[in-house]
Amino acid sequence: MDLLAGVISVVVCLIGAGLAIAMGAVIPGIERKVQARIQQRIGPPILTPGFWSWLKFAYKWPIKPWATIPRFYESIIALGVVIVIFALLITLPPFWGVLGVASILGIAGLLKLEELIYVLAGSVSQSLLSVPFLRHDLAKGGTKLGFRREYFEQQAAFRALKMAAICSIPLYIALAVPFAVAKSPFIADVISIQNPAFFLGGILPLPSKPIFLTVPGFIATIVYFAGYVMLLNEKPFNIVKPKVDLIEGVFLEYAAKYRTYMYMLIHIFTFVLSSIFVTLFLGIPLDPTKPALLALHLALTLPLPVLKAVLAAFSPVLTFRQLYPASMGFTALAAFSLVLALIL
Amino acid sequence: MTEEQPRESVIVEKELPLGPVHPALLEPFRVRFFVNDEIVEDCEVILSMPHRGIERILEGLPVERALLITERVCGICSNSHAWNSVRVIEKGLNIEVPPRALFIRVIAQELQRIASHLIFIGHAMEVVGHETFAMRAFLLREEYMDMLYFIGGNRVHPAVPVIGGVRPRCEISDSLKRVILETLERSERKLRNYVGRVVADPLVMGRLTGVGYLSKEDAIRLHAVGPTARASGVEWDWRMEMFEYKPFTYDYVILYEGDNKARVIARALEIFECIKIVRQALKDLPEGPVVNRDWSPQRMKFTDSYNEAPRGELYHSYSLDDYGKLRHYKIRTPTITSIHSVEFAAKGDHVTDAVVTIASCDPCLACCNRVEIIDEKSGRRRQFTSMIEVIKKYGWRR
Known part of the structure; x- marks a missing residue:
């Protein structure tokens, strides 16, 4: 019986990981389509920015990234994909029984690890676009010589560190709000106060008291969305990879199959963060054993990426001059919602 | 930074070089930011990547053929170059131009x-990171490109001026006049809506306001020209001096803020003044011929002409030999003078903002590059405006 339960858990996890990959392949296309429509363009076909671009880069001639620790740089991006998928898996019901993993500590820890990957990847990468051109500059009239030249990725790693240290704080506080409402660090308890029917079985157990519809939950949702955009480095919070100066930021040197991993990381991460939101704030977990609930969950993961696309279409890139006050504002808002959640 | 500027002793942590191949730089040039953390302490713009030797090509050509080349100096302000080119000979040989042609x-x-x-505004919005505003600007520009096509038969190089007037195919008929006026009416409404939205956007304005400050004194000292200078309060526009613009009533856009916002707004407001001029010109378009063929190429002493190109002061000068062939053609485009002012203005800002500041002078590099020779022993440098000077000094293929 235990063996059967174990097999079912493994199958559920595999389906969950497959769904994350499948949704990750589709969501960027939806985002691009939304942005294109706002900009009065047709936009690419839905599967092109996700699925087909993964496939395209996977089949490109393999170019070794230029990095100080090449193996580390190559493997860290694949590790990132594994981490985001694992961040999703711990929100799946089979993991709820594993003490300490299916909790706010597990989610926050994995998300923080993901942020650390940006810093590590940037720190060891040295793109061709910013290699020293000493003689070239001299020949063309450059008068200032002898300065230490910074690689784009390493400058981006500094920025990623700042983002991880300061700008992503609101997300983690907002993430704590459902757990504060449940007065428990475990995901199972967060689900049980919102959706008691889930534990009773049934085809489509809907939540009776979603945290999203409470005052602290609604405020935390707004902050979570801002943190979601910050964590995904999307406009207006994409200072880690603004095209205008650092181009692709920490991921600049990834090409061919490594670029596929990079796209997979970003695209799957978009879905995973949406899925965590639906699980924690709406009380609808990703459960492959309940197809109707699963369909509802997948449908509800779409509004956040769509809103992100709308925000990106109407936003410029913000620099740290605007990011620090914005982060402080969102932190204050998140702290307020956390206090409300503890009081109410 | 030019040598005459006061140097402050700051410890620079590192250099962040951008270009010559970089997505933010539409043309090949190199920007070197010397930064502490993210703050630009110093900046150096290196040009001379796409030198084309235009003046060398022009040397010895028959003056009528010069137009074909001068119009191709720039793809954005091609008409300014073509017009200024013919203004030189018209001034030098006293060729009368019919009023309708003017x-x-x-x-x-x-x-x-x-x-x-509109290209500038689109590019500025792209550099700020606002894709939608950038694309909308390029969309709005299409109507004006179409109007140029209706007049000249070509969107990019309409080839309107010829020596003594305009090409006969550029005659504006009554029906074309009506089309242009209707298009202006429609596009002006859209433009007002667009500019209003850009100005009302707090995020975009937050990126532009107070960034890249250039005072009036610095703008004059560093030879900023055109809207870049006018956004810092410099009350100068070559159109004030050009007799062609005397019949029209319009305002010169002078702003005093001197930041990136002012440089964007100055150009946006100038668009409406341009529309005002076009409307008046169409309404009061004189009757008569469009070209005066009564001239012949002959010896002409060195003559120069200034014109207010979209980016500012444009200088063309040349002389003609006994056979009417071009000699010593010199062109100075606005970017080569304005770029150093924004190089100075970029200091003290965040790197990402500094790129916007560099873009805020509307740099057009392909038309401004000249050869520079540096003597390694003495450290002396000389900027050559034409290849012929280089050849004269150093010999052919040296």
């Missing part, structure tokens, strides 16, 4: 100025 030249020039300013 008006048509002004119309083409102002339509191209609008198209150029």
Whole structure:
């Protein structure tokens, strides 16, 4: 019986990981389509920015990234994909029984690890676009010589560190709000106060008291969305990879199959963060054993990426001059919602 | 930074070099930011990547053929170069230009100025990171490119001016006049809506306001020209001096803020003044011929002409030999003088903002590059405006 339960858990996890990959392949296309429509363009076909671009880069001639620790740089991006998928898996019901993993500590820890990957990847990468051109500059009239030249990725790693240290704080506080409402660090308890029917079985157990519809939950949702955009480095919070100066930021040197991993990381991460939101704030977990609930969950993961696309279409890139006050504002808002959640 | 500027002793942590191949730089040039953390302490713009030797190509050509080349100096303000090129010979040989031709030249020039300013606004929004505003600017520009096409038969190089007037195909008929006026009416409404939205956007304005400050004194000292200078309070526009613009009533856009916002707004407001000029020119378009063929190439002493191109002061000069062939053609485009002012203005800002500041002078590099020779022993440098000077000094293929 235990063996059967174990097999079912493994199958559920595999389906969950497959769904994350499948949704990750589709969501960027939806985002691009939304942005294109706002900009009065047709936009690419839905599967092109996700699925087909993964496939395209996977089949490109393999170019070794230029990095100080090449193996580390190559493997860290694949590790990132594994981490985001694992961040999703711990929100799946089979993991709820594993003490300490299916909790706010597990989610926050994995998300923080993901942020650390940006810093590590940037720190060891040295793109061709910013290699020293000493003689070239001299020949063309450059008068200032002898300065230490910074690689784009390493400058981006500094920025990623700042983002991880300061700008992503609101997300983690907002993430704590459902757990504060449940007065428990475990995901199972967060689900049980919102959706008691889930534990009773049934085809489509809907939540009776979603945290999203409470005052602290609604405020935390707004902050979570801002943190979601910050964590995904999307406009207006994409200072880690603004095209205008650092181009692709920490991921600049990834090409061919490594670029596929990079796209997979970003695209799957978009879905995973949406899925965590639906699980924690709406009380609808990703459960492959309940197809109707699963369909509802997948449908509800779409509004956040769509809103992100709308925000990106109407936003410029913000620099740290605007990011620090914005982060402080969102932190204050998140702290307020956390206090409300503890009081109410 | 030019040598005459006061040097402050700051410890620079590192250099962040951008270009010559970089997505933010539409043309090949190199920007070196010397930064502490993210703050630009110093900046150096290196040009001379796409030198084309235009002046060398022009040397010895028959003056009529010069137009084919001068119009191709720039793809954005092609009409300014073509017009200024013919103004030189018209001034030097006292060629009379029919009034109708003068008006048509002004119309083409102002339509191209609008198209150029819209490119700038689109590029500025792209550098700020606002894709939607950038794309909308390029969409709005299409109508002006179409109008240039209706007049000249070509969107990018309409080839309107010829020596003594305009090309006969550029005659503006009554029906074309009506089409242009209707298009202006429609596009002006859209433009007002667009500019209003850009100005009302707090995020975009937050990126532009108070960034890249250039005082009036610095703008004059560093030879900023055109809207870049006018956004810092410099009350100068070559159109004030040009007799072609005397019949028209319009305002010069002078702003005093001197930041990136002012440089964007100055160009946006200039668009409406351009529309005003085009409307008046169409309304009061004189009757008569469009070209005066009564001239012949002959010896002409060194003559120069200034014109207000979309980016500012444009200088053309040349002389003609006994056979009417071009000698010593020199061109100075606005970017080569304005770029150093924004190089100075970029200091003290965040790197990402500094790129916007560099873009805020509307740099057009392919048309401004000249050869520079540096003597390694003495450290002396000399900027050559034409290849012929290089050849004269150093010999052929040296």
